[in-house]
Amino acid sequence: MISRSIFDNISPLDHRYSMRSEEFEEYSRYLSERAKIRYQSEVELALVKALAKNGICSEEVVKEVKQAISELSPEEVYAEEKKTRHNIRALVNCIQKRVSEDAKPYIHFTTTSFDIVDTANSLRYKETAEELIVPTLKKLEKVLMEIALREKDTVQVGRTHGQHAVPVTFGFAVAEYVSRFGNKIHAVEESAKNLRGKISGAVGAYNASHLFFDKPEEFEADVLAELGLKASTHSTQIVEPEYITDFVHSLISAFGVLASFSDDMRHLQRSEIGEVGEHFGKDQVGSSTMPHKRNPINYENVKSMWKAFMPHMVTVYQDQLSEHQRDLTNSASSRFIPEIIVGLLSSVNRLIRVCEKLVVDHENIKRNFEMNKEMIVAEPLYILLASYGHPDAHEAVRKLTLESQQSGETLRGLIQKSEELKPYWEKLTDKQMELLINPEKYIGIASQKAEKVVEYWSEKLDIELD
Structure with a gap:
């Protein structure tokens, strides 16, 4: 019996990222x-x-x-x-x-080693998905859903290319990840259900089992039925590798969504933005030399873990290639698939803990919105001018934005002074005028969309919200 301290282990998964017993x-x-x-x-x-x-x-x-x-x-x-x-x-x-x-x-009657190995792997990954992976992913999905609903009316400036765009709500922004992650959870479920086994012998042609069974495929089905599996449509010494490839791809793709979410959250935590924050323990240290710092370490960790495990997918793709009825070039590489699963689960559990205590700074969200709220009206203004027949509305508003930036006057003020644009301004309805006067109301259906996304995925994934 080998006994060693976890700190003698080599993999960080064992001595660092599995410290929670x-x-x-x-x-x-x-x-x-x-x-x-x-x-x-x-x-x-x-x-x-x-x-x-x-x-x-x-x-x-x-x-x-x-x-x-x-x-x-x-x-x-x-x-x-x-x-x-x-x-x-x-x-x-x-x-x-x-x-x-x-x-x-x-014992081992008529079978080859990879009848056992591939079938066992399919069985354990299928059960891991059903009993551990998917429930854990759904737990995080529920937390994201709760944030999306809670913040569905929190007006936030939208950002494209790192620049202020038109408004959304913070709940709408989180609902993006509810949807993307929901799709990935569904993909994990479906690909896990489709994992296959084989009991077809050394080259997959049922050579040995055909000595005893006129219909060896039926015997194979009997064995796999005991395990809750179906047979690969065709097998050599190994199961068709695409089943496991698709399963691992679904995991890596889900990991990518979490890395994207974490990147968004850590950028929103930047000092000059400060719209969200991680819960910070009373004894937690942000820097060895700068005592005031509070770093987004958990979001950065998730992105870093994704960077470590995402490239493993290339190896899984390479394992699709096996010479003739089989070679040994996947015998070592395929053993690392559990590490991909543990890396993903470690990051999911980390995000559950962080997101359950997510701090949203509503004052900073409002401050950042108001920084450029007068320019936000440029889009609705140009569209409304065009709708009332202006021949070059985009250019007219573009010039007004330059004048506004130089003079300090608002776009709304400048358009009302413009003799050229006055006829169009006078045609605006009360609703249209309201959006120009109060840019924070120019959020489209962001709030409703957040609700619809949560409702759709809660129903599809059978997630019951409190």
């Missing part, structure tokens, strides 16, 4: 080496169950194998692998040591 235990249940061996054992058990169902072995064999795998330890399997230099043969040997002579022949 409850999170580490959740991750470990599905993604540890112990879990991997447990899932591989479950496939071996499903195999003998299907053999018994088809009259090849007895139910007593099933009982023996079930008892044997309940006693297995990863330490034992790894010790055996030192001798066999083959992980699945080591697992099989360890199971066979614990069963009767009558049961031994049926």
Whole structure:
């Protein structure tokens, strides 16, 4: 039994980003080496169950194998692998040591190692998605929904290219991420449901199982049904790699949405903007030399984690290539998929904690809006002039904005002085005039859109709001 301090570990995922014991235990249940061996054992058990169902072995064999795998330890399997230099043969040997002579022949019967490996991976990633990943993503989605609804009427200056644009609301801005993240949660759910297994032998042609079954695909279906999986439409020694590729892509894409959200939030936390802030603990330090600083460390951490794990997707794409019926070029690289999952979950859990305590500075939001609110009316003004027949409304308003910046007078004041534009100004309705006089009301349907987005995704993802 290997025992070491977490601070002797090499991966930051173990010694830094899994310090919360409850999170580490959740991750470990599905993604540890112990879990991997447990899932591989479950496939071996499903195999003998299907053999018994088809009259090849007895139910007593099933009982023996079930008892044997309940006693297995990863330490034992790894010790055996030192001798066999083959992980699945080591697992099989360890199971066979614990069963009767009558049961031994049926363990791993007609299968190849990657019948077990690929099927076990599909099973554990499917269950990880259903029981851990998706519920955690939905928890963050709910927090974002609550912010969007709470701030749906908080007028905020819109920004494009880093410049002030026309107004939105802060809730509308957050609803963007409710929608984007909602799409990704749905993609994770669908791609996880579609993960496949195989029990088709060394090259996928059912060579061995066809010795005993006239319809070996039906036997394969029986084995996989025990695990709640379907068979890959076609397999070689491995399952078609696109199923797992699509699943991991959905995770990385979801991670990208969180990186984008975090980037937005950290920029809104800049000193000169100051519209949002992270909760800051009473003993927390922002800088080793500048005691006044409060850095957006959590949002920066999420972006940094995304930068670390996003490039792994390239390796997953490379694992789509396997020579002929299979080579070993994915044997090491595919083992790092659990790290991608843990990296994502670590960041999601961090954002849940941060966003639950998100501080919105309404005074600064208002101050930033008012900084350029007179220029905001340029868009509605030009559109209204055009609607009343002005032949070159955009240019007319552009010139007025330059004059306003130089003279300090408002656009509304300048247009009323303009003899050329006076006829158009006099045609404005009360509603149109109101938008020009009160630019903070020029928010379109931002508030309603935030509500609609939240309603749509809460229903689609079955998220119940308080």
